[in-house]
Amino acid sequence: MPNSLLPITAHQVSIIRKGRRLLNSLDLTITNPGITMIMGPNGAGKSLLLRCLHGLISSDEGEIHFGQKPMEAKIRYRQSMVFQSPTLLRRSVYANLAFVLKDRRMFDPAKIDHALNMVGLTHLATQSARLLSGGEKQRLVLARALLTDPDMLFLDEATSNLDPASTKIIEDILRKVSQASTKIIAITHDLGQAKRLADTIVFMHQGRVCEQTPSDAFFDQPISKEARAFLKGDLLL
Amino acid sequence: MNIYLDSLTTALQLIITADAVLLEIISLSLRVSLSALALSCIFGITLGTMLAIRSFRGRGVIISIVNAMMGLPPVVVGLIVYLHLSRSGPLGWMGLLYTPSAMIIAQIILITPIIIALTCQMIEDLHEDYRDLFASLSVSRLSAIKAYIIDARYSLLTVILAGFGRAISEVGAVIIVGGNIDHLTRVMTTTIALETSKGELALALALGAILLAMAMAVNLAATWLKHLAKRRAYA
Ligand SMILES: Nc1ncnc2c1ncn2[C@@H]1O[C@H](COP(=O)(O)OP(=O)(O)O)[C@@H](O)[C@H]1O
Ligand SMILES: [Mg+2]
Numbered sequence: 001m002p003n004s005l006l007p008i009t010a011h012q013v014s015i016i017r018k019g020r021r022l023l024n025s026l027d028l029t030i031t032n033p034g035i036t037m038i039m040g041p042n043g044a045g046k047s048l049l050l051r052c053l054h055g056l057i058s059s060d061e062g063e064i065h066f067g068q069k070p071m072e073a074k075i076r077y078r079q080s081m082v083f084q085s086p087t088l089l090r091r092s093v094y095a096n097l098a099f100v101l102k103d104r105r106m107f108d109p110a111k112i113d114h115a116l117n118m119v120g121l122t123h124l125a126t127q128s129a130r131l132l133s134g135g136e137k138q139r140l141v142l143a144r145a146l147l148t149d150p151d152m153l154f155l156d157e158a159t160s161n162l163d164p165a166s167t168k169i170i171e172d173i174l175r176k177v178s179q180a181s182t183k184i185i186a187i188t189h190d191l192g193q194a195k196r197l198a199d200t201i202v203f204m205h206q207g208r209v210c211e212q213t214p215s216d217a218f219f220d221q222p223i224s225k226e227a228r229a230f231l232k233g234d235l236l237l
Numbered sequence: 238m239n240i241y242l243d244s245l246t247t248a249l250q251l252i253i254t255a256d257a258v259l260l261e262i263i264s265l266s267l268r269v270s271l272s273a274l275a276l277s278c279i280f281g282i283t284l285g286t287m288l289a290i291r292s293f294r295g296r297g298v299i300i301s302i303v304n305a306m307m308g309l310p311p312v313v314v315g316l317i318v319y320l321h322l323s324r325s326g327p328l329g330w331m332g333l334l335y336t337p338s339a340m341i342i343a344q345i346i347l348i349t350p351i352i353i354a355l356t357c358q359m360i361e362d363l364h365e366d367y368r369d370l371f372a373s374l375s376v377s378r379l380s381a382i383k384a385y386i387i388d389a390r391y392s393l394l395t396v397i398l399a400g401f402g403r404a405i406s407e408v409g410a411v412i413i414v415g416g417n418i419d420h421l422t423r424v425m426t427t428t429i430a431l432e433t434s435k436g437e438l439a440l441a442l443a444l445g446a447i448l449l450a451m452a453m454a455v456n457l458a459a460t461w462l463k464h465l466a467k468r469r470a471y472a
Contacts, residue, residue, distance in 0.1 A: 054373060056369060056372050056373065073375060076373070076375055077375050080373070081373045083369060083370070083373075087366060087367060087369065087370040089367070089384065089388055090363075090388040090470070091387075091388065099384070100374060103374065103376055103377075103380050128469050128470045130470040131470045
């Protein structure tokens with residue numbers, strides 16, 4: 001089944017704060033399903049772009065379309081986002097998951113059990129979510145983001161600071177849901193992870209997209225000089 | 238020395254024998270303060286939550302006013318309520334002056350600002366934390382408010398305890414609008430003031446001891462709640 005939120009087109013999108021163009025007439029078109037990873041130095045505007053695509057901030061200039069339709073509340077309803085620092089309700093692991101389903105009037109204990117099982121947190125269901133370890137927290141927010149069966153999933157450095165085991169659990173899940181037609185757009189600083197997961201790399205620098213290249217080609221031979229410098233480790237801010 | 242000892246023994250006797258007058262006064266105190274507390278919480282928690290999560294023009298001014306009202310001197314509140322409820326006042330026709338209702342009104346005015354301001358602080362912190370998540374999940378405002386109140390439950394309980402502590406121990410306002418009428422509007426604090434001034438220390442001492450015990454219980458409960466919240470990592 002084709003993903004109804006594709007293609008994503010961002011046309012001349014700018015975000016301007018105090019005279020600084022944080023996103024600077026950015027153009028981006030994403031047509032392919034699978035996993036797109038956004039890379040680029042700190043402050044490039046990656047998180048802002050993701051927030052913009054998720055409708056959490058609106059752009060000051062330009063337009064964003066999903067499947068030819070302009071961004072609106074109904075589209076966000078079919079997206080999910082995992083933030084850089086996991087936000088957990090001051091409730092149990094189970095209640096964190098139940099909250100989302102209850103709010104959408106689609107509560108179903110079987111769904112929660114499945115989600116817990118998927119991220120390996122079944123044995124911690126009754127524990128207070130804020131007492132989980134870093135890796136467990138990230139797994140929980142991922143499970144929560146996937147509960148609504150989103151067509152599109154955004155991740156902002158969701159696996160930074162995780163141990164290899166948690167990282168692997170998360171990467172396996174991402175691979176699986178992307179094959180089941182959820183479009184994934186993830187920010188990462190982890191070159192290894194990008195190589196393992198990404199179908200396409202979007203490289204950003206100073207509020208613009210420098211290039212968008214299939215993953216193999218990107219790591220083999222990036223097109224833009226900024227990306228080449230970034231991969232060599234001597235980027236220019 | 239004799240008066241001192243006599244008063245103490247009589248006070249103790251009053252408490253141990255559960256003296257009828259004593260009980261009547263305590264029960265009226267609790268009725269007045271708990272009614273005021275309940276109504277203040279309904280307004281205060283709702284308004285405090287709205288204030289914490291909505292941004293609108295004049296929000297800062299309202300917060301400043303509420304904060305200023307936290308420090309209202311009780312006698313001034315008593316005076317203002319008296320002016321409104323007295324026979325020639327705008328609400329005089331209701332005939333509320335020198336009734337428990339008048340005392341409830343005065344206590345509501347005293348503690349609602351406290352409930353609003355403290356609720357606003359608690360919910361603001363939570364909102365800072367949850368805002369992006371709720372926006373991402375497209376959580377409706379009503380569900381968000383419900384979630385904030387549920388998740389701030391331990392902090393809100395301490396807010397409620399603070400309100401109760403203020404209401405039950407306040408004397409200046411209720412003595413003016415209640416008039417300290419026997420069997421009708423005599424509460425613990427006003428009785429203590431009156432009996433002491435008459436030199437009847439026994440009843441005053443007995444009530445004082447009970448008031449003190451209540452204040453300590455409230456404080457203990459608040460400390461315990463904080464501890465519990467931290468241990469469960471809800472804080
Ligand atoms: N609300 C804001 N107001 C002003 N500047 C901001 C705001 N949000 C982000 N920025 C700035 O925008 C730039 C891009 O931020 P961000 O998208 O978070 O970068 P990154 O690519 O590291 O995720 C940074 O220089 C940051 O300081
Ligand atoms: Mg970022």
